Amino acid sequence: MEIEVLEGVFDANEIIARENRALLDENGTFMVNLMASPGAGKTSFIMRTLEGVKGSLKSAVIEGDIAGKVDSEKIAATGVAAIQINTGGSCHLEAKQVNHALIRLDLEGVDLVIVENVGNLVCPAEFKLGEDLKVMILSVAEGHDKPLKYPLMFSESDVLIVNKIDLIPHTDFDMEALEDTVLKMNSRIVIFKMSCRTGEGVDAWISWLSKRVKSA
């Protein structure tokens, strides 16, 4: 006997993502889901962002890693609340794990939560967390040809941060080709070019983000 099911495999995750959304809305909190490959500069980018919004936005960070708490310790040292989620081998964060972390964080008065997803350009793109913004980082050293290799990530993201632009003179990185390919896949994506090492280009992102958080 054939039974009709018609149920998406990601539906269960999406239900919890909506619960996260409601919890964030209740507290007037804006959430960023930050995704990138290992080594693209996620933690440096978070540190720059926290520094940039210091004094104007109260922030907190949720760190997703397969193991360890190196990143959350780095964040906590700046005085910002940080919660570590160890996925224990899983390559992405799911809405449920973020839900537990949001409950542990006291969201009252928190304007901005940045979730650092597990370093990976594939799986995190499939799992909604209830975020306001999906932000991805591509670093210059990874090459401008990545969008066609990881199309879902580039087409799902609202913001693309091109990091490590101070390395461009030493590489064959073609910014125009990157922008052309990405915009064909995703015309609404907003692109910021920066170097989290030198600080170049960070200000434009900070002022754009601050406006988004305040108008949300």
Add this chain to the structure above:
Amino acid sequence: MHELSVTESMLGVVLRHAEANKATEVTAINMVLGDMSTVMEDSVRFYFEIIGKGTIAEGAKLNFKRVKLIARCPVCGKEFEVVEYNFRCPDCEGVESEIISGREFQVESIEIN
């Protein structure tokens, strides 16, 4: 490791529907998988063989129906297959195309005894 948690979710959906229909055995699982999904058929088969063991779905046949990546241009209404992830409308060059199909991973039906 992606497909392990995805396969667990899929099995969860299957067992829930099977039990609700008082099944003693699931003989086939019919799924729809979009071309833009990151899920790999082979990995799902691999993990299913392991985690399906001991459940009423053990040994079920996994059927995947592939769905092409299709977008629709809201400007001129054209529906087109997206090639090489170029979402620009081939007719009017509109850039706001919306995905109609190709993202899904759905359990469409199950065959039970």
